[in-house]
Amino acid sequence: MRPPAFWAAGPDHPAARALAPVGAAYGALVARRMDRPGARAGCPVLCLGNFTLGGAGKTPAALAVAGLVAELGAAPAFLSRGYGGRLAGPVRVDPAHHAAADVGDEPLLLARLAPAIVARDRPAGAALCRSLGADVVVMDDGLQNPSLAKDLSLAVVDGPAGLGNGLPFPAGPLRAPLARQWPHVGGLIVIGDGAGGESVARAAARRDLPVHRARLVPETDDLAGRRCLAFAGIGRPEKFFATLAEAGAVIVGTRPYPDHHPYRARELAALSEAARRLDAALVTTEKDAVRLPPAFAAGVRVLRVRLALDDAAALRRQIRGALGAP
Structure with missing residues (x-):
């Protein structure tokens, strides 16, 4: 889908007001689902998600986090739902044999760096990651999916876009009310400059959450x-x-x-x-x-682009803490 223009027009837009009751009901359902306890994977799980529908830069962020995990001496594997692919999994992505129609587009990119597993059943996917020798699972998306317990969830925020009008879908781009999502987040990665991203960063700082600033750099x-x-x-x-x-x-x-x-x-x-x-x-x-x-x-x-962190050492320290590394 393409985001409707009124998502960026403020909460008082007539379309946003008309859809607000539906959004409130949808957001409440997602929020209650997020509060459910998840299964333990038997190894640390790091999740790169976002507060909103649509892209914010999760895949470049997941690649960057996996690189930092490897620098710490651990063996990461990626776990993805495989949006847009026909395979339910769990299955290891093989770029030589799988197409985007099979496993989705993001997993094909992730698989170039480390083993990538597509699984709609996230605990089963995490088990396959471990069987392949991974000792850290890096989830590309899944902040709102409660089935797998996370040791650290980082919300990726597009700096220029921010959170749009701040309302839950379909009145706005949020997957659930922001206040209900904060307790599930351990920090932010804000990509690029913009008033929207700065507003979210200030809200995170008020909650003493780390804010990692980054940009996409052409390679x-x-x-x-x-x-x-x-x-x-x-x-x-x-x-x-x-x-x-x-x-x-x-x-x-x-x-x-x-x-x-x-x-x-x-x-x-x-x-x-x-x-x-x-x-x-x-x-x-x-x-x-x-x-x-x-x-x-x-x-x-x-x-080709990569995520360049303003302070990679700060994110490395937070990841080290989540892994329980010395």
């Missing part, structure tokens, strides 16, 4: 000065377009699609034709690239 340096037609089906395509511009690309056109969008042949043909007319290279995200047919993907440039 591709050969797009500077190049004419690009950018397309993306992620939570906030405009964030990708801005990052591409920061990399020095000359963006001559953009094509936003809904999150996890399955590209159709006619859409790909239209993109190719538009790029030809504009004399531009097609450029997309890593997450989109794994959803493209291989023959088409071969002609598309990919902007």
Whole structure:
């Protein structure tokens, strides 16, 4: 889905007011579900989630956290629901044999760094992680899923977007009322600058929760000065377009699609034709690239990014504490 514009227009927007009773009921259900006790995995579980629907940068954050876990001498494995994939799991993701239609797009990216397990049954997925030799489970999403107990949950916040109008779905983007979610969170990772993210960071500081600030840094340096037609089906395509511009690309056109969008042949043909007319290279995200047919993907440039933490040592210390490491 694409977030409706009124989610960013304030809680007094007529659509938000009309949907507020439904949102209150939905948010209360999710909040009660979050309060249920979860099963222990037999090893530490670190969860990267978000307060809202849609993308906030959880996958780059999960990759960064797994890297810090490895620096501490532990063996991480990723656990994901595999949104958009047909396999219920638990199954280990194999990029050589699985496609996004099988396991979702994020797990294919995670599997490049460490073993990645897709499982709708999170405790069963954690058990498979352990059987593969992992001694730390890094969950990509799942803050609102109570089935598995977490040793540390970090909420990832998009700095420019913040929490929108602060109302639960469908009146707003929150998965549950914010006040009911705070007790389940041990800290924030705020990605990028913006008034929305700063507001959430101040609220976290009032609760003595650590706030880790970060930004997405392009790893591709050969797009500077190049004419690009950018397309993306992620939570906030405009964030990708801005990052591409920061990399020095000359963006001559953009094509936003809904999150996890399955590209159709006619859409790909239209993109190719538009790029030809504009004399531009097609450029997309890593997450989109794994959803493209291989023959088409071969002609598309990919902007790779990594999460750069302002103070990696502070997050490493918090993770060390959650792992019980000396």
